[in-house]
Structures are given as C-alpha cells and as structure tokens.
Amino acid sequence: MNRNRKTDQLLGVLVKGCAILAGTLLLLVILYLVHESLPLLRTTGAGRLLTDSAWRPTSGQFGLWPMIAGTLTVTAGALLLATPIGLLSALFCRCYAPRPLGKLLRRILELLAGLPSVVYGFWGLVVLVPLIARIRPPGASVLAGILVVAIMVLPTIALLVDAALESVPADYSRGAAALGMTRWGALRGVILPAASSGIFTAVLLATARALGETMAALMVCGNVVRTPESLLDPVRTLTANIALEMAYAMDLHRSSLFATGLLLALIVTGLVALAEVLSPEGIDA
C-alpha cells in the first residue's frame, strides 16, 4: 500500500512536470525572441524599427514600416473578403443547405483547412499570378496575396462560425419560428446575437492566422521592399522577410529578424487573449 502511494506521488510529480514544461514553453519562446532581438532594440530602438521606411540591412538601416504596411494590407484585404463569405457559407451549412450538401460543404471546408500553406502558395504562384500578370506584370502582388490568404483563412472562419451557430440552442430558432418570424428576422434578432461572441472569436483567430501566414505570402506577393501604393504592386510581408533573409542574416540583421518575430508573437498573443476574454468558455478551435 505504501508502494502504491509512492507510485502515485511519482506520477503526480511526473505529469505536473510535463504540464509546467508545456506551460512555460510560450514563455521560453518569447524569452528567446527577446534575448535575440535585444542587440538591435538597444542600438536602433523599437520606435525607429517600427516606423522607419528604409530597410537596408547591409548598411545598418532596419526600418520595418514597408513590411508592416504590406502585412497589414494583405491581412485586412484577406479578412474583408473571407469574413462575409465564410459567415455566409457557415449560415448555408446550418440553415439553408439540404442536409447532404451541407455535410459535403463542411467536409470540403475541413479539407481546405488542413491543406498545407505551401500548396496554396504553389497554386497561387502557378495559377493566380499568371492571371494577374495579364492585367499588369509581374503579377506577384498585393492582390495575389490577398486572394490566396483569403482562401486560406476562409475555412477557419466558416468552421468556427459553424461551431458557434451549432452551440445556439435549437429551441431559440424553433421559438422564433413559432412567433412567425421570417428566417432573416430570426437570424438577425435571435441567432446571430446569441452566436456573436463565437463569430467575433472566429474573426480574431483568422486575423492571427492571416498575420502569421508565411509561405503563401512569400510565394505570391513579389517580395519587393516598398510601401504598396496599389493593389497590383508587389509587396513583402513581415513573415516573408524573415523567411527570405534568415538563411544568411548575421549579427544585427539577424537580431532585427528576431525582433520582427517578437512583434508578430506579441500581436498574436494580444489577439488570442482578446478572443479568450470574449468567448465564455475558452477557445475550441
């Protein structure tokens, strides 16, 4: 019996150790990012890093602004496209589709959500970019980035909204129907408000995903360091910048890339924290 108690204690220590390890991983990631980006933050300062528009790592100028602008444009554009379509497809699954069709669509969305970003990027590169190049070469542009990233985050939004709609008790919609409300009336008055926090969470998580998307942006955006002026201009995102230059970056240059990573990590942390606060029982993405 004593042996049992010892095993129990050992097990407790072991699993708690695992939990602590898992829990401190985030801290470790952020600490490493801070540690590696400190040299740059000391010499250049966070303010100049964020607002300066000159990115000439060889001559010691580290301004992230063109890349920040690129990332923001692509993210905003992608969300503007993906949110309504994702929302409507989720509504379609839940309210309008004949059952087999709704099921099929959900399957397809799950499949799309699981496709690797490199496949999306590749598809954008060989299909979308040549199409856009017909309007104005070279084709690799903000627009291409927006379209590909929108397609990538669409399933995230649709599936999360679908889950949020599912969690609205069926009584609500039945009750609304019993009151003689039209479907739109029931949606606007009862169902969407009940699911609103879930919908908002979906958009926040999709934002996090779009901001952090690397491969698709890297492959279709053109990667020119310039603040974009039109949708057909090539652009480089923060993530693409890391991916492109990490292979040969040294010293302060390397440090600046870690600072970029830190910036992304902090933004995502903020978004997830916001989503956590807004959704009543945590996130189930």
Add this chain to the structure above:
Amino acid sequence: MRNAKQRMPETLALQSNAERRRPPRILPRIHVETRKLTLRYGPHVAFRDITLPIRQGEITAIVGPSGCGKSSFLACLNRLTDLFTDCHVTGSATLVGEELVGTEIDLTSLRRRVGMIFQKPNPFPLTIRRNLELPLREHAVSDRHEVQSRMEEVLRAVGLWDEVHARLDTPALRLSGGQQQRLCIARALVLRPEVLLLDEPCSALDPISSGVVEDLIHRLRETYTLVIVTHNLAQARRIADHVALFWVKDGAGHLAEHSRCRDFFESPKCELTAAYVRGARG
C-alpha cells in the same frame, strides 16, 4: 492496518460454504459515529452539525427531501469528499474510534473497509471478471485461486453467479441495469468491507430489479453495517433498523429525527417526521 484486518468480518452473507465459522462479535455496538459534522461547498453549507451514531450490523436508512445533503453525508464516511472540488468538512466522524475528518489516514485501507454503492450502476467498461479482479489486484490479492474463489463467493452472495458464470468475460455494460447494480455490490463486497454505504441504490432501476436489489441489501445486514440513502419511505420501512430524517433549515441540511424504524413510522418524536411520513411534506 493489522487491527483492521482482525476486526474484519470473515464471512459473507449467504455463502455456499456453510461450515465457515462466524467470528465472535468483537466490534463495538457503535460502528460509525459522526459528531457535529458540517460540510460546505465553498461558502454554501450543504449540511450542518449532524450527530449520528450508526450501529454495527444494522441498516440505517437516511431519508429526506432532495438537496438536504444526504449523499454528501455518505461521501464523508469514506472520504470520497476528497474528490469534490471546493468541499470542506468540519466536525468529527469516526470509524471504530478512528477519526476520519481532516486526518492523514490511509485512504486505500479506509475505502477497503467502507464500501460504497452509487445511485447509477457504474461498472467499469471492462469484462465482468476484470471488474472484480481490478479492486482485488489493487489490494494485493493476486493469488489466482484466491481471486477465483472470492469472485465466485461474492457473485453467489449477490445472486448473480447462476446468471453470469458462463459469460464472465463479456463486457459488464451488456448486463441489465439491475444486474449491473448487483455486480457493483459484488465489486464492493469482494474487498470484504465492514461498512457498506448505499446511495439510493434502487432509484435508477425498474421495479423488479429494484425488488431484487432490495432483498439483497436486506440479506446483507448482520454481516455488514449498512447505511442507505433512499427516497422511498416504504423501502426504508421494509428494511431499516434505524431511520434518520434529514431536513433543510436555513438553506442547509440538518438532522431532524433519528429513531428506531418502528418508532419513526408509528410514534415519531417530531411534527416534521409525522407530516413527512403521512406524505404531507417533502
């Protein structure tokens, strides 16, 4: 531990092996006793100041309306309360003089001595055999013959042997509700406990299974000390030796009356009991 073993009743009710000698009564008359036992879930008091002696070899029935802390009271007696979140117990509960509340006792041996049956039959999702083997292995009974003979003994005691001995290796969850509950009782008996706590053991069963289980419980007295929580007054009247009525006062349960079964139903001491028995309250 050693003492506990000596005190343990060595025989089971209705065992086939009739020559087994019943050991002399060395247990004190009062087997389990609570004094001013109070249980809180966070700030909410479930029951307060319950002082209840439970006599050895008898059936004590606890009756009362829902939410007066009857099940929580049972859980104090085998420290299952340790599993409940935010649960605080104060006062005293003793098992033959050994304090259970707030002490560093060996839970494994306590729970071996005090078995428990739940409202919903809860056999493990394993075979019938594994259901009985698992607790035995846990308590270091691993001799094959010993395991086999104890298994047969308890299955006979609960009247399941004839029904299941040919299919011991089928999943326990395929049994009917009443059979499952009897298997759960067998699983508790296989550890040879002194006290058996039963938390509305018949309420989730159909009337016929309920009758079978009730008869079984009735046969188990003398060998075991039984504490049964029940909503069914007629059942309490049929099987109990002592009856305790819990009632809600100021949002918390308390003990309204505790007396011999006959007195409880025929000449209750307090008004509440009389009304409850007549069906006017509760």
Add this chain to the structure above:
Amino acid sequence: MRESRTDRLLELACWCSAFMVLAIAGWILFDVMGHGFRRVDLNFLLGSPIDAGRQGGIAPILVSTVLILGVCMTVAVPIGVGAAVALSEYGSEGRRATRLIRASLDVLAGIPSIVFGLFGNALFCRALGMGFSIASGGLTLACMALPLVIRSTEEGLRSVPVEYRHAAAALGMSRTSTLVHLLLPAATPGLLVGLVLGIGRALAETAALLFTSGYVSRWPTSIFDSGRTLSVHIYDLSMNVPGGDGNSHASALVLVALLIGINLTASLMANVWLRRRIRT
C-alpha cells in the same frame, strides 16, 4: 413584405458563397491533381532527386519527412499526454496555475509557424548545437504540435464519465492504477484522433522547417543530418529551381493525397469512437 425579400436575398447570398467555396476547392484540387497525376509513378516515389529536383524522385525526402515526424511525435506525445493528465486530473489542486497553463497553450497554438522557426533556430540549432538537422526540425515541430496533442487528450479524458472515477476511488484504487486501467484506455480513441491530426499539421508545415531542418535533399544517414520535408521540397522547387514546376506539382499531389488520407483516417476513427460511446 420587405422582410421576405431580405430573406430571399440572404438565401441567394448563402448559396453563392457556398458555390464559391466549392468552386475554389475544386479548382485548387484539380489543378494540383491534374498536373501532378501524370508524373507520379513508382520511379518518382522510389527515386532520388536529380538536377536539383527537376528530374528524378522524392524517396530521400519522404524518408526525411518520416524521420522528422517521428522525432516530433516521440517528443510531443509523452509530454502532451502527461500535461493533459495533469490539467484534467490534477487541475483542481492548483486552479490558478491550471488556468494560466491553459491560456498559455491557447496562445502557443496561435503563434505563427515562422516564429517557431526562429525559436527553433535559436534554441535547437544554435544554443543546443544541433545545427540544421532532422532533430532540430522535429523538436521545433514538437513545440508546435504540443497544444494540439494536449487538447485532444484532455478531450478524451473529459469524455470518461466522472462515475468511473468515483467508483474507482470508492474501491480504494490508487490514482496511478485508475489512470492506467480506466482513464487512459477510455481516452485512447481521442488521443489517437489527436495524434493523427497532429501528424497532419506537422506534415503540412513548411515555414518552421526552412531554417531548422534545412534544405538538403540527400539521403539522411542519421537524425543529426539535415533533411527537407515534402512541403519544403515543393517550396524549393517552385521558387528556387526554374523548371521545377513539374516535379513540384507531383510532390504537391503526394502531399495532398497523404493529408487527405490522414484526414479521412481521423474522421473515420472519430466516427467509430462516437458510435461506440453511444452504444455503451
């Protein structure tokens, strides 16, 4: 009647969106499949890449991929299961710590993969001196897969009715044997689904591997060799190798086929599990 016109309009919009999603999915899948189909054969699967991958096959890349996934899962599964057990079974002992760990895992799940790449490069490749290697890549992926493994294991443990825990405790069973004999067997299906999904996620990953496991397309001789996964191969062929599109298509087809296979396995397993839970 204005309401009913909005109603009609909304329905139309929903159908259009759904149609769009289906059309795009079809477009992407058929494009990848159609172009890749003619090139995938046994020689492609079993051959080594020739001429920077323009010709030849992907065998060493498949081997590297499997090795990286192997490292990832060997590390992520035990730690993940342990952490899930602690969170769901011992969670009440330190509620604030549990909440904090859960929240940090939620954030971790949202961190962009490229950031994990940076972290892996700094910690595994440099600080721990593993260099660009299969081990570094696998460990980086393990960090990414951890939240997923923990969440699905927890889900599995949560599906075990509390009655079993009470019954086990009332029989004086120790925590260890309750866990080993009752909880883990009951949670295994959930764990397996999580495992399969984690493999899928890791297989799809590219950005985190670019500068942790490296680009080398040779046969790996040990896990401390550099090796590229299938997704890195696709990226490299399409971006850095002019004329690599053909084999890139074929590799994409293999990758998508693997992922669809994994996806189907997971949902099949989840279905079987669900049906069994209903039956019992």
